[in-house]
Amino acid sequence: MELGLAGRRALVTGAGKGIGRSTVQALHAAGAQVVAVSRTQADLDSLVRECPGINTVCVDLGDWEATEQALHGVGPVDLLVNNAAVAVLQPFLEITKEACDVSFDVNLRAVIQVSQIMAKSLIARGAPGAIVNVSSQASQRALANHGVYCSTKGAMDMLTKVMALELGPHKIRVNAVNPTVVMTPMGQANWSDPQKARAMLDRIPLGRFAEVGHVVDSILFLLSDRSGMITGSTLPVDGGFLAT
Template sequence: MDLGLAGRRALVTGAGKGIGRATVQALHAAGARVVAVSRTQADLDSLVRECPGVEPVCVDLGNWEATERALSSVGPVDLLVNNAGVALLQPFLEVTKEACDTSFDVNLRAVIQVSQIMAKGLIARGAPGAIVNVSSQASQRAVTNHSVYCSTKGALDMLTKVMALELGPHKIRVNAVNPTVVMTPMGKANWSDPHKAKTMLDRIPLGRFADVENVVDAILFLLSDRSSMTTGSTLPVDGGFLAT
């Protein structure tokens, strides 16, 4: 199915690894022009070698001023994937200020900032657009040692709905995808313990964690005009976890 993404200009954050990198590769293959944002230059260099024509932007989205400088001159963008995120896992009684600050800066505040920059550009051009926020099943279910992560993703789900409400009149759609554990390097690092993994897998009706492609397919659908009547949604890619 042709999603009609050829010629569109897309910006993807957290583009160096995992879901973000795979999203850039898929958009590039679909004929979109992609701006790839990552804080790791080496990841961007290898991505550009793989996908010639991708425009790299190296910046730490946790730094508001640096992000403003880096993205203010990016130019017109039609599609945005807010994928950058951190998962700092701590027992609730050991949660630190640093974990809170870093997690909310990257997982929530950066989404607001990057989306503002993109949306203002679309509104100024009078152009329609689509934003997809990469959330998590942890936005809607409590997970041990994930106090801060669950909180940031719960806030991201509600931010998605408010953005959809306010940006809808400007023909800008905003949705979220909410994956279960995805077999990215971060997913493998946090769920490598077989006992811990079993406790999660036992709650997933399909009995497996998600592949990166499962999430990317959902993102591309929500970016495309095939989902033109969908906004303010949180789309589970969770094997049925949230149904249990």
């Protein structure tokens, strides 16, 4: 299916690893002009070698002032993928202020800030656009030791709907993808215990975790005009987990 992404300009956060990195690679292969955002310069350097011609921004999205300054001059963007996230797993009775601060700063507040910057530019230009927020099945199901993470992703789902409501009149679509466990470095770190993984797999009708490509394909579809009548949705990429 031709998605018509060639020539569009896209910004991807959390672009250094995992889903974000693969999204940059797929957009680049589709002919899009990509701005890759990561807090790790070495990851951006290697990504440029793999995808010559992309632009990069190295910034910690948990820092509001630094993010504002870093993204101020990136130029017009048509498409945005809010993928950057952290997963600090703690039992509820042991949740710390630090875990709350870093998780909400990156997983939610940065989504608001980056989306504001991009949406204001689109509106000023009178241009249509599309935003995809990378959420999680954890936004809709309680998982042990995921109190803060589940909360940030639940908030992201509702933020997605409010953004779609308010930005729709400006021809800006906003959707979320909600993957199950994906075997990225973060996924491997949190789900490498076979007993823990088996308990999750037993709840997934298809009986397997997601591959990065499953999520990237969904992101690209929601960015494209092929999904031109879809906004405010949360798309499970979960093998049926949320259906059980």
